[in-house]
Amino acid sequence: MNAVDMSIAIRLAKPEDMAALCALDTWLPQDARRAEEIDSWVRAGQAHVALMDGRPAGYGVLTYGFFHDGFIELLMVGPRFRRQGLGAALIEHLTGHCRTQRLWTSTNRSNLAMQSLVQRLGFIRSGIIEGLDEGDPELIWRKVIRPST
Template sequence: MGNTVQFRLAHAGDLPALIDIDSVAAHDRRRAELLQHWVAARSCHLLLLDGHLVAYGVLHHHFFDSGFIEMLMVGAHVRRRGLGEALLQHLVSRCERPRLFTSTNRSNQPMHALLARNGFIASGQIDNLDPGDPEQVFFRPGVGAAQPAM
């Protein structure tokens, strides 16, 4: 494989490949339904490596009128190659609001490190989503709009 990286919005024809790379969707019907919803809503961004779908991210703008990265998924066979960071930077560049948030489980230390490297700071915690593993919320200024008055 070379190193040609491209980004585009997902379309319905991408659903089988999205399910294949998603570590949850293959055995969780609800995740597959969410993927279908994200694609229909035009909030699912794909990362293609040499023309092959290998990662996706979901960005929407209805979290307290701020951007929110709801999902960042890199196929297991291409992890630890910088693709998650490339996709995260792409999503940051597409944020249309002055604030951008995301979240991940406290136990997901690789994602914590990725977020820190890309200017995200801790911004709170949500309990009771996954027993014993709180959801950590992160923030960074968005790039798509003027900064809010403080």
């Protein structure tokens, strides 16, 4: 199936979405603390769930702790839902909900798919952080969504 065949809807995640979000998260099997993070994001109103034909297929987290600007802290698309436009839809949704002039995100240098996606959506590479994941630096990206006044 491709994105044309699927109906995408995005909304704030609810506590009853927890099991589905945990099932989609590919990092959770490596670190059980991720479930606590997901729960915290959901309860804080920071997690947005993407539904494809009514089923949870991915989620994104929008926070404001990065120098008080919007920050896409996490974008997770379930493996079987990738390459169908869901990541772009989530980022566009989060961009539309961002309350600040700038929106930031980051990804590992090894994550070429995410780098391609954010570039395509108008983000500009803005920096690098070494040492978070040994041998795989974190690349920082920003997008101006509202010009300063």
